[in-house]
Amino acid sequence: MSAENNTDNNTVTLTIDGKSVTVAQGVTLWEAAREIGIDIPVLCHSPRMRPVGVCRMCVVDIGERVLAAACVRECAEGMTVATGGAEVEGHRRVLSQLLLSDYPDHSRREATTGDDALLELARSQGIVEIPYPEEPAGEGAAADDAAARGEDDSSPVIHVDHQACILCDRCIRACDELQHNDVIGRTGKGYTTRIAFDLDNPMGQSTCVACGECMACCPTGALTDKGLAGIRVERKG
Numbered sequence: 001m002s003a004e005n006n007t008d009n010n011t012v013t014l015t016i017d018g019k020s021v022t023v024a025q026g027v028t029l030w031e032a033a034r035e036i037g038i039d040i041p042v043l044c045h046s047p048r049m050r051p052v053g054v055c056r057m058c059v060v061d062i063g064e065r066v067l068a069a070a071c072v073r074e075c076a077e078g079m080t081v082a083t084g085g086a087e088v089e090g091h092r093r094v095l096s097q098l099l100l101s102d103y104p105d106h107s108r109r110e111a112t113t114g115d116d117a118l119l120e121l122a123r124s125q126g127i128v129e130i131p132y133p134e135e136p137a138g139e140g141a142a143a144d145d146a147a148a149r150g151e152d153d154s155s156p157v158i159h160v161d162h163q164a165c166i167l168c169d170r171c172i173r174a175c176d177e178l179q180h181n182d183v184i185g186r187t188g189k190g191y192t193t194r195i196a197f198d199l200d201n202p203m204g205q206s207t208c209v210a211c212g213e214c215m216a217c218c219p220t221g222a223l224t225d226k227g228l229a230g231i232r233v234e235r236k237g
C-alpha cells in the first residue's frame with residue numbers, strides 16, 4: 001500500500017546511512033544524501049551541471065555486485081545505502097592515490113586560491129605520500145607521451161596545466177552547458193588524452209572568449225587564473 005502511495009505521489013523512500021529519507025522520483029543518491037546532511041565526495045560533479053559519473057569518487061554501497069556512482073544513480077523505493085565503510089573508503093582512497101600519482105608537484109590552484117579539490121580530498125583521507133610515483137620518462141614513446149601533456153600558456157588570462165587535469169570533463173560541460181560556447185573537448189588516446197580547444201588549437205588561438213567559466217568549474221590546478229599567479233593563499237589550520 002505504501003509503495004502504491006509513493007508511486008502515486010511520485011516519491012520514493014529509502015535509507016541512507018541509517019537515516020530514512022523521502023524524495024521525488026528521479027532524484028539521485030548524491031542529492032538525497034545532501035538533503036539529510038550527508039556529504040558524499042565528488043570531483044567531476046557540480047549541482048550546476050548534469051551528472052556524468054566520470055570520476056567515480058562518489059561511489060556508495062547499495063547491496064549490489066558493484067558500487068554505484070551516487071551522482072548518477074537514481075533513488076529507488078526501499079533502497080538501503082551505505083556512503084562509507086571499508087570497501088567504499090578503500091575504493092576512494094586508491095582512486096585518489098592513482099590520480100595523485102600523475103599530479104604535478106606544484107598546484108597553481110592550491111598556491112593561489114587554495115581550493116584544489118583533489119588535494120583537499122587527499123588530506124581528508126590522510127594521504128601524505130604517493131605510493132605509485134610516476135617513473136621518469138625514458139626514450140621513445142614514453143618520452144613522447146610525457147611531453148604530449150605539458151602546459152599551455154597561450155591564453156592571456158587562463159593557464160592550462162594538462163598534467164594537473166584529471167579528465168573530469170567539468171570544463172567541457174561548463175563551456176557547453178553553462179556558457180554554450182562549445183570550445184572545449186577531448187583529444188588523444190590513453191595516457192595522452194587531454195582537453196583540447198577547437199581542433200586542438202592552443203587555447204589563446206582558439207575561439208575561447210575567456211569568460212572564465214571553465215576555470216571556475218575546474219576542481220584542480222589544470223585551469224587557473226593567470227592574474228592570481230603572484231598571490232598566495234595561507235591555509236588556516
